[in-house]
Amino acid sequence: MAQVFNEILGTEVRIPEVPTRIISFSPAATETLFEIGVGENVVGVSAFCARPPEANGKRKVGSYNTVREEVLDELRPDLILTVTGYQREFALRLAKKYPVYPLELPVSVAGIVDFVVKVGLVAGVPDRARELAASLLHRIGKLGSVPKLRAYEEIDLGGPVTFGAYSYITDAFRVLGSSTVYEAERNEWLKPDLEAIAGEDPDAIIYEPKMFMSFDAKDLQSLIESRGWTGLRAVKAGNVFLTPRPLDFLAHHGPSFVTVALPWLEETLRMAGRNLG
Numbered sequence: 001m002a003q004v005f006n007e008i009l010g011t012e013v014r015i016p017e018v019p020t021r022i023i024s025f026s027p028a029a030t031e032t033l034f035e036i037g038v039g040e041n042v043v044g045v046s047a048f049c050a051r052p053p054e055a056n057g058k059r060k061v062g063s064y065n066t067v068r069e070e071v072l073d074e075l076r077p078d079l080i081l082t083v084t085g086y087q088r089e090f091a092l093r094l095a096k097k098y099p100v101y102p103l104e105l106p107v108s109v110a111g112i113v114d115f116v117v118k119v120g121l122v123a124g125v126p127d128r129a130r131e132l133a134a135s136l137l138h139r140i141g142k143l144g145s146v147p148k149l150r151a152y153e154e155i156d157l158g159g160p161v162t163f164g165a166y167s168y169i170t171d172a173f174r175v176l177g178s179s180t181v182y183e184a185e186r187n188e189w190l191k192p193d194l195e196a197i198a199g200e201d202p203d204a205i206i207y208e209p210k211m212f213m214s215f216d217a218k219d220l221q222s223l224i225e226s227r228g229w230t231g232l233r234a235v236k237a238g239n240v241f242l243t244p245r246p247l248d249f250l251a252h253h254g255p256s257f258v259t260v261a262l263p264w265l266e267e268t269l270r271m272a273g274r275n276l277g
Helices: 027-035 053-057 069-075 085-094 109-122 126-141 168-175 194-200 217-226 255-276
Strands: 002-006 011-015 022-024 042-046 059-062 079-083 100-103 150-156 160-163 204-208 240-242
Touching: 002 100, 011 100, 022 027, 027 042, 027 053, 027 079, 027 109, 027 126, 027 255, 042 069, 059 069, 079 085, 079 109, 085 100, 100 109, 109 126, 109 168, 109 255, 126 255, 150 168, 150 194, 168 255, 204 217, 204 255, 217 240
Parallel strands: 022 042, 022 079, 042 059, 079 100, 150 204, 204 240
Antiparallel strands: 002 011, 150 160
């Protein structure tokens, strides 16, 4: 057994050199575990861990911050992975009884790569994780710049949510050469002032519905109309974009954010620039 210090808990966590009974409450950590080849060591996941498809075959033990402790006891985990942010208090509570290792929620695209390395370290396969991290850095390096647009992004997380300076989503726009309406706000996420967005008049609007929700372009158009945004520059130019469905997309900070979401965002912002002429 290894004694691994965790900065979030402020204490050491006893973890096997290679854990073989891992439970992940983080969709990003779950995707990473499969990507670095230790998916067979995952015995349980949260209800929101849907990447890769193989994760759906794992035992569901709870949601983002709820758990069926009788299932945990049955599965006898030797490592439980969570993140900070919305899971901080949940992780602290679980850590009183189980071997929990909370991972810091990334605040940048580079932080997503760092997240991969940390998962590999505690999962006992650091070399595989560093190989994946290197490939992600290579993908980031191949991204091109886009027109300097100012975008408004919103995700339905049980209500409208947008992102400030401490978010990897905001950083992604900056990596590509664009900016966002709330990027100066010193928060990870915040509830937007929907009436004030009209005054901001962004060049593009990117909207992500709630995970698994039935929502299409007609629904988005109805939403825009209900908010009185039809006169915005983004709407007139056809620069209102719906993220790919049905899973979370920009709201997911696993490796596929770099391999799938970032390229999509790059092409979407380029399209928005062309639409503006």
